[in-house]
Every structure is written in structure tokens, then in C-alpha cells.
Amino acid sequence: MSLFDPVPDLKSGAVSAPLAERMRPRSLDEFLNQEHLLGPGKPLRVQIERDDTASMIFWGPPGVGKTTLARIIAESTRASFIEFSAVLSGIKEIKQVMGDAEKASRYGSRTILFVDEIHRFNKAQQDAFLPWVERGAIKLIGATTENPSFEIISALLSRCRVYTLHALSDEQLVSLLKRALEDKPRGLGAMEIAAEDDALTMLASYASGDARNALNSLEIAAKLADARPEKQITREVATEALQQRVLMYDKQGEEHYNLISALHKSVRNSDADATIYWLGRMLQAGEDPMYVARRLIRMAVEDIGLAAPEALHLTLSARDTMEFLGSPEGDLALAEAAVYLALAPKSNALYTAYGAALSDIEQTRQEPVPLHLRNAPTGLMKSLGYGRDYQYAHDEEGRVADMECLPDGLRDRRYYHPTIEGREKLLSQRMDEIRKIRESKSKT
Numbered sequence: 001m002s003l004f005d006p007v008p009d010l011k012s013g014a015v016s017a018p019l020a021e022r023m024r025p026r027s028l029d030e031f032l033n034q035e036h037l038l039g040p041g042k043p044l045r046v047q048i049e050r051d052d053t054a055s056m057i058f059w060g061p062p063g064v065g066k067t068t069l070a071r072i073i074a075e076s077t078r079a080s081f082i083e084f085s086a087v088l089s090g091i092k093e094i095k096q097v098m099g100d101a102e103k104a105s106r107y108g109s110r111t112i113l114f115v116d117e118i119h120r121f122n123k124a125q126q127d128a129f130l131p132w133v134e135r136g137a138i139k140l141i142g143a144t145t146e147n148p149s150f151e152i153i154s155a156l157l158s159r160c161r162v163y164t165l166h167a168l169s170d171e172q173l174v175s176l177l178k179r180a181l182e183d184k185p186r187g188l189g190a191m192e193i194a195a196e197d198d199a200l201t202m203l204a205s206y207a208s209g210d211a212r213n214a215l216n217s218l219e220i221a222a223k224l225a226d227a228r229p230e231k232q233i234t235r236e237v238a239t240e241a242l243q244q245r246v247l248m249y250d251k252q253g254e255e256h257y258n259l260i261s262a263l264h265k266s267v268r269n270s271d272a273d274a275t276i277y278w279l280g281r282m283l284q285a286g287e288d289p290m291y292v293a294r295r296l297i298r299m300a301v302e303d304i305g306l307a308a309p310e311a312l313h314l315t316l317s318a319r320d321t322m323e324f325l326g327s328p329e330g331d332l333a334l335a336e337a338a339v340y341l342a343l344a345p346k347s348n349a350l351y352t353a354y355g356a357a358l359s360d361i362e363q364t365r366q367e368p369v370p371l372h373l374r375n376a377p378t379g380l381m382k383s384l385g386y387g388r389d390y391q392y393a394h395d396e397e398g399r400v401a402d403m404e405c406l407p408d409g410l411r412d413r414r415y416y417h418p419t420i421e422g423r424e425k426l427l428s429q430r431m432d433e434i435r436k437i438r439e440s441k442s443k444t
Contacts (some may be wrong), residue, residue: 012332022186023179026069031065032176032211033168038069044163051077055133055140057118057148059155060165061255064208066143069165070114074250079110079139087121091128098129111138118142119151126153133159167209174204177218193222195233202238218243256287260295266343269301275342276335283331293319302441307347307422309327314340318436345422353416367407370378400434402441 025031028038028045037044047053051075058066074081082097084220094113101111118126132138133156140160144151148162168176175275180187195385203221207214221241225233259282259438266274280291300311318337322330384415391401404411418431420423 002302006179007087017062018216019180019187019219019383020212023183023262025065026075028072028076031069033064033172034069034165037165047072048311048325050078053077053139054161055138055159056161056163057142057144057152058163058165059144059146059148061145061167061209063207063212063214064165064167064431065211066165067114067116070112070141070143074112074114075143077110078111080104081112081114083114084116085113086117089202091121091125095128095401096133098138100434102135105137106246112141113138114141117145117435119144119148123153126156130155132160135232147418166260168211169209169396170201170204173209173211173214174200177203177214180215180218181222188219188222191222191231193225193233194229195221195225199233199235202235206242217266248303259287260292263292263338264299264303267299267338270342270346272339273344279335279338282392284328289322289327289330289334290319292329292334293337294323295370296334296341297339302351303346303348304344305347305350307349307419307424308344309423311341311344314315327343345424347421347424349416349418349424356415364409367409370404370407373405397441398437400437400441401416 015162028048031038036042037341040043044053058069060066070083071081074078080101082101084094094115097111097113101109106113115121129140133140142152142160148157152160174197177195181191181193188334199221201216203217204214207217217238218241221233221237224237224241226229228237259278262277265274265284266278279292283289285366293315293385297312297315300315304311313424316336318333321333324330325333370391371385372387372391374381374386389403391403393399394403406413416431418428420428
């Protein structure tokens with residue numbers, strides 16, 4: 001691609017183009033939502049109106065208008081607009097365009113380089129943008145569904161303004177669908193299709209905030225309705241058009257981590273209903289069930305631990321059941337384990353104890369094992385005191401010896417503090433009993 005290649009006319013609203021393409025907003029006044037950025041007096045709108053935009057990153061879920069907004073900025077600032085997708089284009093092609101743009105800038109021409117899914121470029125590839133952005137040869141607009149803090153290199157982030165775009169509400173999507181039904185030049189107005197409010201609400205709800213998805217569903221529904229005598233989009237027609245709900249989910253992206261976080265925190269808060277909802281969301285969206293099983297096992301040891309040690313056995317059994325049965329039959333085993341985890345007594349005492357022990361290991365000197373705890377397989381080792389004064393607990397009263405097992409520098413250090421929840425209440429009582437036995441022996 002070259003900077004001087006002809007650019008397709010996106011204003012024509014060709015009937016052959018998909019409805020979502022034809023209904024793209026052409027101005028800031030048509031742009032739906034994002035009032036926090038584009039409302040009167042808001043920062044991005046002011047910059048566009050003053051023709052003072054810098055390189056920027058648009059961060060938001062699919063179908064909220066990232067590409068459209070970049071095009072509007074190019075039109076409003078009278079800049080050439082070059083669009084790339086990081087999925088389909090390599091950095092080599094983009095460097096070619098950036099070189100052409102720098103030549104054009106010498107004659108007063110401005111270029112906006114729009115890179116969709118910019119997070120798909122690796123760190124080294126993103127470095128290639130830096131010199132061109134610094135020299136002002138181009139204005140870079142990157143679009144990403146991923147958190148820029150994690151996916152965009154800091155050097156590039158520091159030279160761009162990051163703007164967060166929000167998913168559209170169901171009400172906003174319904175308004176958009178009604179506009180498309182009424183618009184004759186660009187929309188479906190010429191078809192004279194009516195629509196029930198409930199049907200439009202269903203289409204909007206199933207789009208999960210994605211305008212493109214909602215318009216695509218509407219276009220299918222309109223074609224189905226057009227073949228019927230009443231020429232109306234009913235709930236039945238909408239259901240047929242949708243076929244299958246589209247869940248916003250990327251198994252490698254931020255939403256993946258948001259959902260597993262919601263599941264884990266619902267379990268931790270003993271909310272069984274929320275637990276089963278978030279579990280269902282993940283599995284229905286196509287998450288790997290074995291990933292979910294592994295996370296449930298983690299919850300069993302991190303948030304429940306010895307308060308209900310059977311939780312670990314149950315989650316391991318759920319994993320084995322899923323591996324044996326597969327989905328959807330095995331999904332119920334995961335649901336059973338998840339709900340049990342939510343309702344089980346909670347304790348992070350073991351998790352905290354292990355963390356405290358690791359902290360001491362990292363921050364204190366690696367002290368030698370006390371002589372009385374050392375193995376003494378040879379005569380030399382015995383002569384050096386290995387194993388001397390070791391007390392065999394089974395020969396001691398109460399099966400507890402008055403013997404320090406930590407290094408001298410950590411003598412009497414206590415890591416595990418059981419709670420009074422579930423089985424740990426008994427463990428706490430047992431620890432008190434052991435302590436009293438040792439104290440009585442140390443006095444004699």
C-alpha cells in the first residue's frame with residue numbers, strides 16, 4: 001500500500017456494503033456515546049475542533065467506534081487517513097507508508113496512520129513507530145481491546161494520549177437500531193420494516209455493547225421480516241436472527257482475567273449464586289474447562305485450606321470428571337465443586353503462613369540445619385555431632401518432644417495461625433495442646 005493509493009469513498013453508503021458500514025457516524029454529532037470524551041467542552045472534542053490532536057491510543061471493547069472516531073478525526077482535521085490492521089499487515093508495509101507520509105509532510109500534507117489491534121505487534125515492532133511519531137511525520141492512532149498498560153511499550157505510551165471508550169448501553173443500541181430502520185439513504189428505511197420494542201431490546205441485549213454486532217443482527221432480522229406478510233421484526237424473528245448469543249470474551253485478553261477474577265472473588269465472598277453465574281459465563285463463552293478446573297483447585301488451597309481440606313479432594317475429582325466426560329456433561333462437576341467452595345468455611349491461614357515462611361527464606365541468612373536434626377549415616381558425621389540430642393517424638397509423652405526444629409535465628413517463629421472456621425478450629429485447639437505439652441516439659 002502507498003500513501004498515494006486511491007482511498008475508497010466511505011461516504012457513498014453503497015447499498016452493497018454491510019449495514020454496520022453504511023451506518024458509521026460521519027461527524028462528532030452523529031457519534032453515539034463517549035460523552036465523557038466528545039461531549040461539549042470535553043478534552044478530545046476540544047482538541048479535534050481546535051485541530052490540535054496528538055498521537056493517541058483508543059482503548060475499548062469491540063464495536064464502540066474506535067475506527068469510526070479515527071476516520072472522523074482525519075476528516076475534521078483534513079488529514080490523509082491510512083488504515084492498517086495489525087493482524088493483516090506487517091511492520092514492513094507500515095514503514096513504507098510512514099516514509100511516504102514524511103515526504104508528503106514536506107509539502108504541508110498531514111497523515112493519520114490508524115493501526116487497528118495495535119497490541120498484536122510485539123514490543124520490537126512497536127519500537128518502529130517511535131522515530132516517526134517523535135518527528136511528527138505522522139499522527140498515530142492505535143486501537144486496542146487490551147489494556148495499553150500491559151500491551152503497549154512505555155516509550156510509545158509516553159508519546160500518545162490514551163482515551164478509554166465505553167461499551168454502549170442497551171438503550172443507546174436500541175436508539176441506534178431505530179435510527180437504522182428509519183434511515184432511507186443509508187439504512188433500512190426503504191424496506192419499510194416495523195419492529196417491536198421487545199425485539200429491538202433483545203437484539204441490543206444480545207450484542208453485549210457492540211454496535212457492529214447489533215446492526216449485523218438487525219440486518220439479518222430485517223431480511224427475515226421482509227419475507228413475511230406482516231413485514232415486522234418480532235421477538236420470534238429476532239430470536240431466529242440471533243441464533244446464538246454473542247458473548248464478549250477473549251480467552252487471551254483482559255475480559256478473560258476480569259471473569260476469572262469475578263469467579264474467584266465470588267467464591268471468596270461465599271456467594272454461591274454469583275459463583276455459578278460467573279462459572280457459566282466462562283464456560284458458555286468457550287473457556288477451556290481444564291483452565292477453570294485448575295483455578296478451582298487454586299481457590300481450594302488459597303481461600304479454604306485446612307478449614308475444609310476435603311475441598312481440595314473435591315476440586316481434584318471435578319478435574320478428573322471433566323477430563324473423563326468432557327463438556328457439557330463435565331460442566332456440572334465443575335459447578336458442584338465451585339458451589340461447594342463458595343459455601344465452605346474460609347481460611348487463608350495456610351496461604352499466609354506459606355507466604356510468611358517464603359519471606360523469611362528470602363530475607364534472612366540461609367542458616368544451617370540444627371545438628372540434632374541432621375542425618376548421620378557415617379561415623380564421621382556422628383563424631384561431628386550430627387543427630388546428637390535428637391528426641392524421637394514417638395517415645396515421648398504426648399508424642400511431642402521439647403525440641404526446637406527451626407534454625408536458631410528463627411527460634412520460636414510462628415507462621416501458621418489457624419482461624420476458628422471449620423476444621424481449623426480443631427487444629428487451633430490441637431496447636432494449643434501441643435504448646436502446653438512443650439511448656440510443661442521445658443519446666444522439668
